[in-house]
């Protein structure tokens with residue numbers, strides 16, 4: 302909370318206090334009016350207190366309006382910042398976090414759960430302060446009028462608190478279940494829409510409906526339970542209020558008959574009670590709103606508790622100029638964080654676990670890389686291949702520092718990656734990931750985002766698209782570079798999207814390039830269309846090409862073969878073929894020969 306926020310809160314409290322005081326004054330005037338004008342039947346005695354009452358009411362209304370408006374503004378701003386903070390945190394979380402959390406549930410946490418908190422903050426802050434002061438003032442005024450009657454009434458007050466307490470835990474459980482079910486429903490809908498082709502092709506419509514209906518059933522049960530509990534609480538409070546009012550009227554009637562109280566006093570007193578109940582009820586209900594919001598807050602806190610796998614080095618000095626792009630893997634071992642999200646400390650804090658010891662450990666994920674060492678120099682094309690699950694993509698995740706190795710070092714121009722500012726490193730290492738990443742926007746924007754800060758000119762964008770062999774098909778589109786594309790867009794083929802991604806990478810102009818299966822899922826012709834511009838992209842850079850498609854292998858300066866996380870072979874194409882090992886087997890298995898058809 303900033304200094305400015307605190308000032309605003311003080312101002313809001315001041316407004317709320319003044320508004321509550323004005324209301325208290327108005328009720329006291331009501332008693333005077335009843336005794337002087339109503340009981341005596343005097344119209345002339347009416348105008349004075351009536352004008353004062355009206356003045357007080359208008360003043361209270363204006364101050365109350367100002368206070369409430371300011372409070373809503375402060376509260377909404379708080380919620381906006383909260384959402385931005387959680388969203389910002391999510392952006393820095395490692396890839397496995399997103400694989401282990403259903404996307405729909407994360408969406409729900411950032412929307413529905415934030416909304417629950419919003420309700421609490423917006424109504425909570427103003428209402429609590431207002432209810433608190435109103436209770437104090439009204440009770441003070443009631444004490445002033447008749448302290449004995451006021452105390453008699455307040456003996457019953459703890460009953461309200463007791464009732465709220467009784468209900469809070471159960472309502473919280475129901476609220477949490479509802480929030481979880483909300484997340485599950487969003488997930489099912491999102492997954493189902495994303496897989497619509499699979500659903501229709503395999504006639505899975507009914508299974509999908511069943512999945513939704515199961516989650517919707519859980520949501521309905523939780524929602525009905527929550528609402529039933531709230532309603533029960535409301536009704537109970539109403540009955541308790543009636544008991545209080547009846548008790549006061551009974552006591553009042555007795556006091557008036559004994560001549561110890563005027564009718565005006567009794568009316569004022571009853572009015573105070575009428576005014577007193579809503580804030581007391583609000584205070585009780587606030588507990589319930591807070592309870593519901595806590596369920597949302599806990600879910601947000603779960604996200605905030607997830608730690609980024611890597612952080613910027615503390616006090617990193619000025620990054621060096623002119624990175625050439627020498628990449629060194631020095632006895633690198635790595636394993637992904639365990640299934641419960643519990644991370645190898647070494648994964649978070651690089652350099653702690655210097656002893657490799659990559660032996661199997663029953664409660665941790667197996668090592669995805671073990672003792673891998675190699676060096677790649679500028680101008681070199683290094684091809685990384687191996688059977689599925691060998692650890693190839695893992696290498697591509699370590700270079701831009703999505704994770705740090707558990708043991709060993711990765712260096713860029715001799716500097717450990719964890720000693721370089723993250724943003725600086727990622728500007729120097731361009732990753733073309735396995736899945737083609739498309740942003741919601743025009744083709745121009747999709748290419749332009751390759752350049753940090755989006756500073757690319759139209760000419761540069763076109764040149765990059767030309768070099769990526771994408772210009773011709775883009776120009777042929779009715780809207781050309783202004784064509785809107787989005788994730789899952791059907792307008793462009795896989796190969797065309799891949800070439801847009803290559804244009805984006807070209808624009809980045811970084812010394813190190815990591816290409817993860819750039820031709821996956823493409824036929825030989827489309828693959829060639831992608832590879833040709835890639836050669837252009839590779840020129841003069843350090844290029845790590847991860848692929849099963851071995852038809853570029855003869856051009857590679859070196860081929861690294863991974864198997865079971867270990868580097869089992871390294872050398873040129875002809876050398877490795879002659880050796881007759883894993884590489885020769887992979888090449889002979891057909892991938893290389895099939896795709897090498899000229």
Ligand SMILES: Nc1ncnc2c1ncn2[C@@H]1O[C@H](COP(=O)(O)OP(=O)(O)OP(=O)(O)O)[C@@H](O)[C@H]1O
Nearest residue numbers: 397400637666669688689690691692693694695696
């Ligand atoms: N997020 C993850 N969490 C846990 N284990 C993972 C994760 N990603 C990959 N792995 C495991 O790490 C090992 C290496 O995976 P990697 O994706 O690097 O293999 P790959 O050689 O690229 O395979 P492919 O050729 O099939 O893409 C595999 O055993 C895989 O199951």
